[in-house]
Amino acid sequence: MTALTSTTLAILLVSFYYTSSAFSFAPSSVTVTSNQLRRSHIIEATILRANSDDDDDGNYEDDEVMLSESEDDWRTFRAKLVMGESTAPSSTATSSSSTTSSGHDTIIIDDTDLDGIGALFSSETAQSTISSTSKFTPLDPSQWAYDSGKVIEQGAVILGGVEQDFGFGLRQQYFHKAVILVLDHDENTFTKGIILNRPSDRMMEDDVNEGLEWRVWFGGDVQGLDSLLPDIVCLHSLKGEEAKEASVPVMKDIQWTSFENAKKLVKKGIASGPEDFWLFAGYAGWGPKQLSGELERRSWYMCATDSQTLLKELARQSTGVDPRDAGLETWELLMNMIGRGETANECSGNFDDLMLKEWGRGHLLKGYGGDVGVARNPLWGDGGGGSFLDDMSRNSVDDKMKEAADMALTEDLKAGMLLRGSSAERSPFLLKKQELHHSLLLVVVEDDRATVACMLNHPATKGYEIVGYSKGAASLPLRYGGDFAVKGQSPLIWLHCSQKLRDSGVGSSLSGQGEGIYKCEQEQALEAISYGIATPSDFLVISGVCVWPKLGVGGSLANEVKRGVFEVVPNNKVGDVFITLQTQVILTKDNLDENIKITQEAWEKAAASRNSSTKSTSDKGTDVVLTTGIGEGFDEDDDTVVFNSDKKVSELADDALKKWIATFLLGAPTLT
Secondary structure, three states, rough: OOOOOOOEOOOEEEEEEEOOOOOOOOOOOOOOOEEEEEEEEEEEEEEOOOOOOOOOOOOHHHHHHEEEEOOOOOOHHHHHHHHHHHOOHHHHHHHHEEOOOOEEEOOOOOOOOOOOOOOOOOOHHHHOOOOOOOOOOOOOOOOEEEOOOOOOOOEEEEEEOOOOOOOOOOOOOHHHOOOOEEEEOOOOEEEEEEEEOOOOEEEEEEEOOOOOEEEEOOOEEEEEOOOOOOEEEEEOOOOOOOHHHHHHEEOOOOOEEEEEHHHHHOOOOOOHHHOOOOOEEOEEEEOOOOHHHHHHOOEEEEEOOOHHHHHHHHHHHHOOOOOOOOOHHHHHHHHHHOOOHHHHHHOOOOOHHHHHHHHHHHOOOOOOOOOOOOOOOOOOOOOOOOOHHHHHOOOOOOHHHHHHOOOOOOOOOOOOOOOEEOOOOOOOOOOOOOOHHEEEEEEEEEOOOEEEEEEOOOOEEEEEEEEEOOOOEEEEEEOOOOOOOOOOOOOOOEEEEEEOHHHHHEEOOOHHHHHHHEEOOHHHHHHHHHHHOOOHHHHHEEOOOEEEEEEOOOHHHHHHHHOOOOOOHHHHHHHHHHHHHHHEEEEEEOOHHHHHHHHHHHHHOOOOOHHHHHOOOOOOOOOOOOOOOOOOOOOOOOEOOOOOOEEHHHHHHHHHHHHHHHHHHHHOOOOO
16 A cells, blocks of 8 residues: 555455555545455454654544444445546546645545545535446445455345346246345355345235234245245344344344344334335355356356445335336346446346246236245246146136136046147246147156156257168157156157058057057167158157156146146147158257247147137237336236236247257257
């Protein structure tokens, strides 16, 4: 640190790292030239006046200003250092301004500035010190935020990244554009944080204070809203000593306590009621060095900000904010404050945003998410709490789902049955297992332990080369059938639906009825091709299967058929469906859309009735006129569109399927 003419500025720092640069902070009469502080835990900052001509008596006690964690937010001090570094025009300019007319260097202490460093955000200096390129953007004199690089510490804020190749649109949508407050961090053991921008309108009852209810926020996926034993954290900013003794400090003015303690504080009158707290169910957790690795992959941005910015956002979200907006505005605010506003604008309203809103609808709305602390069927997915049909009873959109359920199994599910994914406007596979959206599923094994089925409609990027075919080399697309393999059996399943091959004894009927789709051994298929009895295109070659264990209540495939999640394809439709799928080819970037189009055609042909088929979203012949709602052209009560948008939910499900294929089968997540 550069020595001043008559003053020594002593700053005690612990655990810090440097990158070379120079910085200064307001007021302009103070200049510090040093290496930029990149990571620090400031335990105590002390400004001492060294021996000078004005202090002949050697009494320095009156000139000492202490900054400690117990009194003030040391992050504000560090923020001012970073601010000064990012806004200093040059070391020469700042040095010249630090000398007063008397020829002495002075440190100006503003009594109204709690940090004791000076009025950085005063009206006189704010305009002159904040440059257009600064990554530090205060909203008002007390608020600040800046991009803290890869610094992870208690009280830091983690912002969901949007620059990684594979985002959170298909999986774990709640992490997309999340704002996460770090409650605890140890690089070698564990990092725990809670998501601050997922308010719900779900409530928890108070068993201590009769008649009170507590609004619940989604804090993360570990022991969250739908866990039997959710992990509850109550954030607050109460000032009383008893409240502080019952709490764990996170940063200046923000502490957390348990739900039990929070209820007791209300009972004693120390807190006025649930409105003094923000109750979070669940948390986000990272193992040793896991978060650091994800930062390297640009999955997150680290942000340092003041407590008032966070408290104001929590207060704003507590009233008048629809959970279906999923806290996007809070994320955008902080992104702008840390200088990433352009990045935020570029991805506003994109696929991941829409998927997050749909996740919010299914999990944060009262009546859709179910009761807090009641576990959902883990096999059911992300469509909302309880039975899908219970959800449908609250909406007029999914009459097709009810219709499918009414037409569901009149007999037991059997091997050889062909199923198709639901025809509901709101696909049950929108947020999870998108590969099953509009899928065609063949049951290959049905017993007391599990149902095994394979998808027929997903050609992959690899083919099976057939040698010895009379018309030259041929290659059949290998089709993704599911995540599992059947132990003790060939990894490939060969299927045909040819009467000629049935008559020739190639393969055996899965249903045992001598009709429908046949399964054969690879050697049988190749022999039939070599003898000219069959052509390569007569066969579908499947790799992998899906498994529905018969465990617990409601988890079997048969029950999902009864709910309308899948629909039984009539026997007289199976042949046409199979022939249509035979026209698909090995997947490439160029034929992705064509293969998906063929899937849609086959799925439509599989409909049990004309009423059970929905119009393909690729047909744009009919325009939908929306009524006026939250915004012009938006209708918040129209359940066929994503909240506060003009995007049809059925179209979003189609987009999600395409995104899944591009990501997991084609290996090109940025293609769509």
